[in-house]
Amino acid sequence: MSLKEIFYPKTIAIIGASDNPQKFGYEVTKNIITNKDDNLTVFPIHPSSEEVLGLKVNKSVLDVADDIDLAIILVGQRYVIPVVKECAQKKVKGLIIVTAGFSEINEEGRKLEEEIKTIANEAGISIIGPNCVGIINMDHSLNASFIETPLKGSIAMIAQSGSFGAACFYTLSDQNIGISKFANLGNMIDINYSDLLPFYRDDENINSIGLYIEAVKKGREFYETLKEITPKKPVVILKGGRTEQGTKSALSHTGSLSSGFNAFKAAATQAGALMANTIGQLTSGLKALSMMPPAKGDRVAVITNAGGVGVILSDELFDYDITLNDFSEEIQVKLKEGLNPLVKPTNPVDTIASAREKEYYHATKTLLEANEVDIVIAECVIPTFLEMKSDEHIKGAINAWNDTGRKKPLLLCWMSGHLVEKPIELCGQENVPIFLEIENVAFACHSLVHRWKVTNKLK
Amino acid sequence: MSLKEIFYPKTIAIIGASDNPQKFGYEVTKNIITNKDDNLTVFPIHPSSEEVLGLKVNKSVLDVADDIDLAIILVGQRYVIPVVKECAQKKVKGLIIVTAGFSEINEEGRKLEEEIKTIANEAGISIIGPNCVGIINMDHSLNASFIETPLKGSIAMIAQSGSFGAACFYTLSDQNIGISKFANLGNMIDINYSDLLPFYRDDENINSIGLYIEAVKKGREFYETLKEITPKKPVVILKGGRTEQGTKSALSHTGSLSSGFNAFKAAATQAGALMANTIGQLTSGLKALSMMPPAKGDRVAVITNAGGVGVILSDELFDYDITLNDFSEEIQVKLKEGLNPLVKPTNPVDTIASAREKEYYHATKTLLEANEVDIVIAECVIPTFLEMKSDEHIKGAINAWNDTGRKKPLLLCWMSGHLVEKPIELCGQENVPIFLEIENVAFACHSLVHRWKVTNKLK
Numbered sequence: 001m002s003l004k005e006i007f008y009p010k011t012i013a014i015i016g017a018s019d020n021p022q023k024f025g026y027e028v029t030k031n032i033i034t035n036k037d038d039n040l041t042v043f044p045i046h047p048s049s050e051e052v053l054g055l056k057v058n059k060s061v062l063d064v065a066d067d068i069d070l071a072i073i074l075v076g077q078r079y080v081i082p083v084v085k086e087c088a089q090k091k092v093k094g095l096i097i098v099t100a101g102f103s104e105i106n107e108e109g110r111k112l113e114e115e116i117k118t119i120a121n122e123a124g125i126s127i128i129g130p131n132c133v134g135i136i137n138m139d140h141s142l143n144a145s146f147i148e149t150p151l152k153g154s155i156a157m158i159a160q161s162g163s164f165g166a167a168c169f170y171t172l173s174d175q176n177i178g179i180s181k182f183a184n185l186g187n188m189i190d191i192n193y194s195d196l197l198p199f200y201r202d203d204e205n206i207n208s209i210g211l212y213i214e215a216v217k218k219g220r221e222f223y224e225t226l227k228e229i230t231p232k233k234p235v236v237i238l239k240g241g242r243t244e245q246g247t248k249s250a251l252s253h254t255g256s257l258s259s260g261f262n263a264f265k266a267a268a269t270q271a272g273a274l275m276a277n278t279i280g281q282l283t284s285g286l287k288a289l290s291m292m293p294p295a296k297g298d299r300v301a302v303i304t305n306a307g308g309v310g311v312i313l314s315d316e317l318f319d320y321d322i323t324l325n326d327f328s329e330e331i332q333v334k335l336k337e338g339l340n341p342l343v344k345p346t347n348p349v350d351t352i353a354s355a356r357e358k359e360y361y362h363a364t365k366t367l368l369e370a371n372e373v374d375i376v377i378a379e380c381v382i383p384t385f386l387e388m389k390s391d392e393h394i395k396g397a398i399n400a401w402n403d404t405g406r407k408k409p410l411l412l413c414w415m416s417g418h419l420v421e422k423p424i425e426l427c428g429q430e431n432v433p434i435f436l437e438i439e440n441v442a443f444a445c446h447s448l449v450h451r452w453k454v455t456n457k458l459k
Numbered sequence: 460m461s462l463k464e465i466f467y468p469k470t471i472a473i474i475g476a477s478d479n480p481q482k483f484g485y486e487v488t489k490n491i492i493t494n495k496d497d498n499l500t501v502f503p504i505h506p507s508s509e510e511v512l513g514l515k516v517n518k519s520v521l522d523v524a525d526d527i528d529l530a531i532i533l534v535g536q537r538y539v540i541p542v543v544k545e546c547a548q549k550k551v552k553g554l555i556i557v558t559a560g561f562s563e564i565n566e567e568g569r570k571l572e573e574e575i576k577t578i579a580n581e582a583g584i585s586i587i588g589p590n591c592v593g594i595i596n597m598d599h600s601l602n603a604s605f606i607e608t609p610l611k612g613s614i615a616m617i618a619q620s621g622s623f624g625a626a627c628f629y630t631l632s633d634q635n636i637g638i639s640k641f642a643n644l645g646n647m648i649d650i651n652y653s654d655l656l657p658f659y660r661d662d663e664n665i666n667s668i669g670l671y672i673e674a675v676k677k678g679r680e681f682y683e684t685l686k687e688i689t690p691k692k693p694v695v696i697l698k699g700g701r702t703e704q705g706t707k708s709a710l711s712h713t714g715s716l717s718s719g720f721n722a723f724k725a726a727a728t729q730a731g732a733l734m735a736n737t738i739g740q741l742t743s744g745l746k747a748l749s750m751m752p753p754a755k756g757d758r759v760a761v762i763t764n765a766g767g768v769g770v771i772l773s774d775e776l777f778d779y780d781i782t783l784n785d786f787s788e789e790i791q792v793k794l795k796e797g798l799n800p801l802v803k804p805t806n807p808v809d810t811i812a813s814a815r816e817k818e819y820y821h822a823t824k825t826l827l828e829a830n831e832v833d834i835v836i837a838e839c840v841i842p843t844f845l846e847m848k849s850d851e852h853i854k855g856a857i858n859a860w861n862d863t864g865r866k867k868p869l870l871l872c873w874m875s876g877h878l879v880e881k882p883i884e885l886c887g888q889e890n891v892p893i894f895l896e897i898e899n900v901a902f903a904c905h906s907l908v909h910r911w912k913v914t915n916k917l918k
Contacts, residue, residue, distance in 0.1 A: 027844040100811070101801055133812075146812075148843040161767025163812065163840040170841075170876030214770060240767055245783060246774035249766075252805045278898045279771070279874075307708075308620025308699055311673060312738070315705035324704060342560055346711045352559070353592075353605075353622065381622040382629075384607040385486040415738075417629030439737045 001191065002069075002126045003199040006094035007137045007181065009069035010039060012144065013061045013092070015083050016074030016099075017044030017052045024098060025074040027146040028134060029053055035149055037141045041066065061090045068092045072134065072144055077101035077112075080130070084116050088123035095120065096144060097129035103187050104131050104252075113189045120190065132186030133162025139180055139205045153178025154290045156200045158193055159212035160185055161240070168210075168283050175436075176428025177287055180205045192217060194225040201229045207290035209233055210282050211273075214240040214250040216264070223267045230272030234451050236285040237268055238276045272454045274447055284440040285447035287433035292409040294455070295448040297374035299325055301367040302348035304379040305355045305393065309415065309438060310348035313379060316442035322449060324348065331370050338362030348379075356388055360396030368404040375409045375448055377441060382416035382423070391422040398430050409448050413441035460650065461528075461585045462658040465553035466596045466640065468528035469498060471603065472520045472551070474542050475533030475558075476503030476511045483557060484533040486605040487593060488512055494608055496600045500525065520549045527551045531593065531603055536560035536571075539589070543575050547582035554579060555603060556588035562646050563590050563711075572648045579649065591645030592621025598639055598664045612637025613749045615659045617652055618671035619644055620699070627669075627742050634895075635887025636746055639664045651676060653684040660688045666749035668692055669741050670732075673699040673709040675723070682726045689731030693910050695744040696727055697735045731913045733906055740902040746892035747903035751868040753914070754907040756833035758784055760826040761807035763838040764814045764852065768874065768897060769807035772838060775901035781908055783807065790829050797821030807838075815847055819855030827863040834868045834907055836900060841875035841882070850881040857889050868907050872900035 012032060018025035025046075032042055033053055043064045044052040051057055058064050061071060061083075071092045075083055080099050087095060097116070102109035113130065120127050128135060134145030138152040147162060150169035155177070159165045162184035169179060181203065183196060193216060200209050209229070216222045229235060241250040242261045265275055276282040300322055304310035314324060324347040327335065332345035339345075339359055340352055349367075351359045360378065367376045378397045382390050394412060401410045413435045414423045420436060427434040435441035452458075471491060477484035484505075491501055492512055502523045503511040510516055517523050520530060520542075530551045534542055539558050546554060556575070561568035572589065579586050587594060593604025597611040606621060609628035614637070618624045621643035628638060640662065642655055652675060659668050668688070675681045688694060700709040701720045724734055735741040759781055763769035773783060783806040786794065791804035798804075798818055799811055808826075810818045819837065826835045837856040841849050853871060860869045872894045873882045879895060886893040894900035911917075 021846045024844065105801060105803075146844045159767065161765060161770070163765030164767035164771075166843075167765075167768060167840045167874040170874070170878060174876035212767060214767070238771075240770035240774065242774045243777035245777035246770050249770045249773040249783075249805075249807055252766075252803055252809070278896070280896060280898070306620060306622030306626070307711075308618065308623035308671060308673070309626060311620070311699035311705050311708040312623075312697075314708040315699065315701045318702035318704035324708075342564060344564075344711055346708070348708055350711070381626045384625075385483065385605045387480045415626040415629070417633035419629060437737070437739060439739070 001195050002093040003196065005069040006096070006126065006128065007135065008140045011041045011043065011066050011069050013043045013045050013064060013068045013071040014074065015045040015061065015071055017046055017057065019049065019052050024146045028072060028074060028098065028144065031143040031145060031149060035141050035143045039140070040142065043068070061086050061092065070094045070096065070144070072096045072098060074098050081112065081115060084119050088119050088125060091123065092125055095125055095127045096132065096134050097127060098132060098134055098146070100131040102130050113187065117189050127190035128183060129186040130189065132184040133165070134184060136179070136182040138178060145184070151176065151178030153180060154205060154207040155179045155210065155286045156181040156203070156206040157210040157212070158183050158185060158196050160214045161212060164212045168279060172283055175424055175434055177433060188217060194218065194221045197225050197229050201232050206233065208286045209235045210286045211235065211237045212240065213237060219267070223271055226268060226271035226273055230454060234289040234447070235273040236276050236282055236289070236447065237273050238279065238282045239264060274450050276443065280437060280440045281443040284435055284444040288409065288411060288444035288447050289451060291431065291433045292448060293407060295374050295409050295452045298322060298449045298452060299372060299374045300377060300445060301370070301373040302377045302379065303351060303360065303363045303367065304348050305351050305353060305383070306379070306381040307350045309379050309381060310350055312438050313377065313442060314348060316439055317445060320442065320446040320449070322445060325372070328372055331366065331372065334366045335363060353383060354386065357392035357396035360393045361400045364397045364400035364410065365404060368400060368408050368410065375411065375445060377411045377413065377445060379413045380415070382414065382419045384419070390419045391426050394423040394426055398426065398432055401432070411435060411441050411444050413438060460654050461552035462655065464528040465555070465585065465587065466594065467599045470500045470502065470525050470528050472502045472504050472523060472527045472530040473533065474504040474520065474530055476505055476516065478508065478511050483605045487531060487533060487557065487603065490602040490604060490608060494600050494602045498599070499601065502527070520545050520551065529553045529555065529603070532556045532558055534558060540571065540574060543578050547578050547584060550582065551584055554584055554586045555591070555593050556586060557591060557593055557605070559590040561589050572646065576648050586649035587642060588645040589648065591643040592624070593643060595638070595641040597637060604643070610635065610637030612639060613664060613666040614638045614669065614745045615640040615662070615665040616669040616671070617642050617644060617655050619673045620671060623671045627738060631742055634883055634893055636892060647676060653677065653680045656684050656688050660691050665692065667745045668694045669745045670694065670696045671699065672696060678726070682730055685727060685730035685732055689913060693748040693906070694732040695735050695741055695748070695906065696732050697738065697741045698723060733909050735902065739896060739899045743894055743899040743903040744906035747868065747870060747906050748910060750890065750892045751907060752866060754833050754868050754911045757781060757908045757911060758831060758833045759836060759904060760829070760832040761836045761838065762810060762819065762822045762826065763807050764810050764812060764842065765838070765840040766809045768838050768840060769809055772836065772897050772901060773807060775898055776904060779901065779905040779908070781904060784831070787831055790825065790831065793825045794822060812842060813845065816851035816855035819852045820859045823856045823859035823869065824863060827859060827867050827869065834870065834904060836870045836872065836904060838872045839874070841873065841878045843878070849878045850885050853882040853885055857885065857891055860891070870894060870900050870903050872897060
C-alpha cells in the first residue's frame with residue numbers, strides 16, 4: 001500500500017486537467033494548485049491542451065521526466081484503462097480514479113474495474129476509487145478532490161460518499177472546526193477502510209476518526225482492524241443502510257451490497273467503535289473526541305439558564321444511561337455562593353434567565369473543580385434582555401475552563417440562531433468546540449463517556 | 460376565560476414598568492411599545508417613576524381612567540398580592556404574572572399562588588403564569604414578553620418554558636419563518652393547555668400548533684381537549700421529562716410533577732397529536748404542517764444530488780414506516796429524459812454531482828406531476844464546483860413547485876453550512892420552508908403523512 005505517497009505526495013500528475021471551469025478536471029487542478037506548498041510539484045496531463053492554470057501540460061504521464069508519486073484520473077470512462085496502463089508503465093505509486101460509470105452502473109462497469117485492478121496489481125499501484133471525489137490532507141496542504149477545502153484540524157474521515165464529507169466539512173467549517181485527513185473511497189476496488197485505518201492510527205495529527213460506511217467488503221478483516229485501532233484512537237461510525245430501504249438505496253449508490261446492520265453494529269461496538277445515527281451526531285462525537293481532554297469518569301454536571309432545555313438534556317442523557325447525580329452538600333453551598341438566591345443547586349443547575357458572565361464563570365469553575373464531577377455541560381439560550389452581550393455567558397464558561405487548566409471536558413451547547421455568531425467566533429479563537437443542538441451535545445457527552453469506558457475496558 | 464382580552468387587548472397596564480434596561484420591567488415595556496400599533500393603549504404603572512420610555516406613569520392601576528383589558532405584573536414577589544388585589548378592584552380582565560419565586564421555589568410560594576388564584580377567581584380574572592416570560596401575538600402586533608420578537612407567521616405555540624420558545628423562534632427566524640401566537644404558561648395556576656387549545660383552534664391565523672409540556676395538571680381534560688382539536692388543526696408535542704431523570708429536572712423547574720411519559724404518549728397519540736423528540740423535530744413538523752398543502756397519501760419520492768445523503772434519508776424515512784416505492788416504467792422514462800445518462804431512475808433518484816437547476820427542475824416537476832407520488836423531498840449538498848450557483852438547485856425545485864400549482868407538499872433539505880444563505884433567502888421570498896438536517900426533513904415528511912392518516916381516520 002502506497003498510502004504515504006498518496007497522502008503525502010511530492011509529485012502529482014493530474015490526468016484530465018482542464019482549463020474549463022465546467023469540468024471536474026478544472027476543479028481538482030485548481031484545488032491542488034491553490035492549496036499546495038513548495039513540497040509538491042504538479043504535472044497536468046491532457047492530450048491536446050498546452051497549458052492549464054498557468055502550468056505546462058504533458059500529453060501523457062510517460063512524457064514527465066520526474067517520478068510520479070500520485071496520479072489523479074479525471075478522463076472519460078472509456079479512456080481510464082489506457083491511462084492506467086500508462087501509469088503502470090510509468091511506475092506511478094498511487095492512483096485516485098475520480099471518473100464514475102463503473103460497477104455502480106452495470107455489470108460491464110464491474111468488469112472494467114476488474115481489469116483496472118489487474119493492471120494496477122501487477123504494477124504494484126494502490127488505487128482509491130473509482131467513482132469518488134478524491135482525498136484531502138490538510139497536514140500536507142493537499143486538496144486532491146473537487147470539493148471545497150475545509151479548515152485544518154485534528155479530525156480524520158473516511159467516507160464512501162464524497163458529498164457526505166462535503167456536508168460534514170461545511171458545517172464544521174462554519175463552527176471554525178477543521179479536519180486533518182479525508183478520503184472518499186467510492187467503489188473501493190482496492191484501498192478500503194481496513195487499509196486506511198492503520199495509516200490514520202499512526203498519523204499524529206489525527207485525534208479522532210469518523211467513518212461513513214455503506215458496505216464493508218471484508219467484514220472479518222474490518223472487525224479485526226477496528227479492534228486493533230480503537231485502543232489507540234476513537235472511531236465513530238455512521239452506517240448508511242441501517243434499514244432494508246437504506247440498503248436498497250446504497251446498492252444503487254455505490255454498487256455495494258450493504259451488510260446487515262444489526263450484525264455490523266454488534267461487531268463494531270464489540271470492537272470499541274461508537275455508532276452514530278445522524279451527521280450531527282457523527283460530527284459532534286468527532287469534535288468532542290478530537291478537542292477535549294479525555295473524561296476520567298461518567299459523572300456529568302449540567303449548567304443552564306433555562307429550565308426547559310435543562311429538562312430536555314436530562315432526558316437525552318438518560319437515553320445514553322448517563323445519570324446526573326445530586327451534588328454534595330459542599331458543592332451545593334459553593335454553587336449558591338455565586339448565584340441568584342432563587343437558584344436551587346440541583347443537577348442540572350438552572351442559573352435562571354438573569355444569569356450572566358459572572359454566574360456562568362462561577363458555576364462552571366465550581367463544577368470543573370469538584371472531585372465529584374468528570375464532565376461539565378453548559379447550556380445557554382442566549383438572552384436578549386437586561387443588556388446582556390451575546391457572548392458573555394460563553395466567555396464566563398471558557399474562562400473558567402482556562403483558569404482550571406482545561407483538565408476536564410467542558411461541552412458548550414449554545415442555542416440562539418443568528419445570536420450564536422459571536423459565541424462561535426470566540427470558540428474558534430479559543431479552540432473550543434461549540435454545539436448548537438441539545439441532542440448533539442448529549443451525543444458528544446456520550447462519546448466522551450464511551451471513550452472512557454473503552455480505554456478503561458469497562459465495556 | 461378572558462383569552463380574547465389577553466391576546467387582543469385594547470388597553471394594557473404594565474405593572475412594574477421601568478426605564479432601567481437592567482430590569483425585566485424595561486424589556487417588556489420596550490417590547491410592547493416598539494411593536495404595538497394604534498389598536499393598543501399602554502399604561503405603565505410604577506409607584507415612584509414619572510415617565511417610562513416617554514409614557515406617563517401611574518402609581519397604580521386604580522389611577523388609570525380607562526378600562527384595562529390586560530395587566531402584566533413584573534413587580535417583586537412580595538408585591539404581587541397587593542397588586543393583584545388592585546387589579547381585582549379595577550376589574551382587569553386578564554393577568555400575566557411574569558414574577559418568579561412561587562411554587563417552583565417552595566411550599567410558601569405555593570401558598571401565595573393559592574391566594575392569588577382565590578383573589579383572581581372571585582374577580583373573574585384569568586391568569587397566565589406566574590414564573591413566565593409572557594405571551595406574543597404577532598396578529599395583534601403584541602409582544603407582551605421579555606423575549607425577542609419573532610417574525611409573523613402561522614405557527615402557534617404553548618410552552619411551559621419561556622426560553623424554550625425563544626430557542627425555537629431564533630431558529631425559525633433565521634430561516635425566515637414566523638409565528639402567530641406564543642404563550643409561556645409558567646406555573647399554570649389558572650390558564651393551562653386545555654384552556655388555550657380551543658382558542659388557538661378557532662384562530663384563523665393559526666395553521667399548526669406546537670406544545671412544549673413538562674406536566675399536565677388535569678390529564679383527562681387535556682386528552683379530551685386534544686381529541687377535539689386535532690381533527691381541525693395539527694398538534695405537535697415535545698414532552699420534557701420523557702425519562703425518570705428528565706422528570707426530576709422538570710419538578711425542579713416548574714414545580715410540577717411530570718406525568719408518566721408512556722401513558723402521556725399513548726393518550727396524546729390516541730387523541731391525534733404527533734410526538735416530537737427534539738426541538739428540531741418540533742419546529743420542522745410545525746413548519747411543514749403550517750406551510751405545505753396537505754398530503755393526499757403516503758407515497759414519497761426523493762431527489763438528491765448525492766448518494767450518501769439519499770441513503771441516510773431512506774433509512775430515516777423507513778424508521779417512520781415511510782416506504783419509497785419504485786417508480787413506474789412511465790415515470791422512469793420521463794425522469795431519464797432530462798437527466799445525465801449515468802443516472803438510474805430509482806427512488807431516491809440520485810441526479811449525481813453534475814446536476815444543476817435544469818435537472819432539479821425536471822426531476823421535481825416530473826415527480827410532482829406523477830399520480831403515483833404524494834410528497835416530494837428534494838435534498839441537495841450544494842456543489843462548489845463546475846461554477847454552480849449556491850441557489851440554483853433550490854430555484855429549480857421551487858420553480859417546479861410553482862409551475863405545478865403548489866398542489867403537493869415539497870420538502871427541501873439543503874445541506875451546506877454558510878452556502879445555504881442564499882437558498883434560505885430565496886425560501887423566505889417564496890414562502891417555502893427549508894430544512895437543514897436529514898433527520899428533520901424526515902420528521903417533517905412523517906408529520907405530513909401522520910396528518911393525512913389522522914384526517915382520514917387511518918390510524
